[in-house]
Amino acid sequence: MKNPIEVRKIQVAGKSSLAVTIPKRWAEVLGINAGNPVYLEFRGYEIAVLPALMVHEVETQRVIEVKPGESSDSVIRRVISAFIKGAQVIRVMFTGSVDRELIDEVTREISVRVPIVETISYGNGEVKVTVLSPTSNMPIKSFIARMSNVVSGMFKDALSLIKIDPEERLSMARDIMDRDYDVDRNYMLIHRLINMAVNGLISVRSVEIDDRPELLSCLLVSKSLERSGDHSWRIAQWMLEIGSINEDVADLILALGDEVSDLHKSAVSSFLSRDVDKAQAVLDMRNNIAQRRVEVSNMLKAYNITGPLNLVIESIGRLAAYAYDIAEITLDTYL
CATH class of the missing domain: 3.30.110.20 (Alba-like domain)
Structure with a gap:
């Protein structure tokens, strides 16, 4: 369409309303006429006009x-x-x-x-x-919080297998891996709600988001959590290939896992609460976590440990990296 921007004057329409006219050719493109209902959506610094008929004609x-x-x-x-x-x-x-x-x-x-x-x-x-049709209130951030809780539980339980007799790990590992379906389902639901909000099928307010750009941040955070769930799943799987581990090595790995778990929780909490100071504190932990990983790697070398346990350490590092991603998203969104 040529000339996609026009200047129109706001007119008085009664005691409590204002009105603005729409170019006729724009209305023709959208297939709306006088008397047709439209949705008005407040988007921070702009107002969107969504033809109600077009919304209902979207492929369902x-x-x-x-x-x-x-x-x-x-x-x-x-x-x-x-x-x-x-x-x-x-x-x-x-x-x-x-x-x-x-x-x-x-x-x-x-x-x-x-x-x-x-x-x-x-x-x-x-x-x-x-x-199921979406209800009038489906807060996206509540699904993000649920994803975070499930991933945290998977991660902690997967690492705890390192101190369990190798012969007794299978049933626990399967339970941990099954929980990844819950993470994936929540991610898909978040992605669906964001798409529906972007396409005007539901309002942004129905998912309890104030500003439309925040939808992208929610999608990025949920994707980081989905990837974190994948790595927690992998840790549980690799634990099935690892035999008994020296207690000092196991304790050092668990200590690293605890730090990364706390880092993950802080990163998600900073996003959900819009706390930029907490997000920055997560990023400030990068050097400390990196040093802990070096200590673990050195101990593995000292005990001549190779194979799947090194993959476990790599996945722990990936969870830390996703925590940093979430902290950076928080700063980019709310700073």
Whole structure:
């Protein structure tokens, strides 16, 4: 559209309202006419006008056609994409001969991996997924706090396996790894709500965010938490490949883990509370954590320890790095 910016005067419209006219050609592009309802959204230093009819016409149903030979992972990835984009109904259509085993696997994976699914039904070569409609109040930061709590628990429990008899680690490790599904589901829900807010399907205030730019910060923080969950999952997995460890080595690794765990909690807390001083304090711990990692690495060398335990130390370092990322996001957003 040419001339996307025009200057219009504000006019008086009654005792408690002001009015501004919209260029006719703009209205024609949006398909709105006199008498049509619109949503007004306050965005800090601007006001957005969202055509209500257009909002309701946004795609709420997504059809996914499964090609012969397509893997369940590919199908689930497309289901997740449709969910994140805000589809309320997702229909998975299996073309060609019906592979009942694939349908059962896809149905099972959806029920485990996709959040707020109300119903899953299948028949005649189709899986139909109905997603719960968002309530009037779904605060994004409460889901971020939940993600943080789950990741913290996974991380601490995964490291604690180092002092448990190797023969008794399996059931605990599986429980820790299963919790990663909860982290992923919360991340997908946050991503979905942000997409819906950006596209005008829900208001920014319904997710309890004051300024639209803060949505991006929430997405970045939740992604850092999702990655932290992945590394906690990996620590639990690698612990299954590690035998008994010297007690001094185990104590030093656990001490490093405690420091990183506290760092993670402080970083998330700084973002949720908009506390830039706490965020800066997290960043100030970089040299201290780096020195602790050097001490652990030196001890591993002294005991000639190689293999999976070094990968555990690397993942501990990655969690510290994600904590620094969250602290930097906090400063960039609220400073």
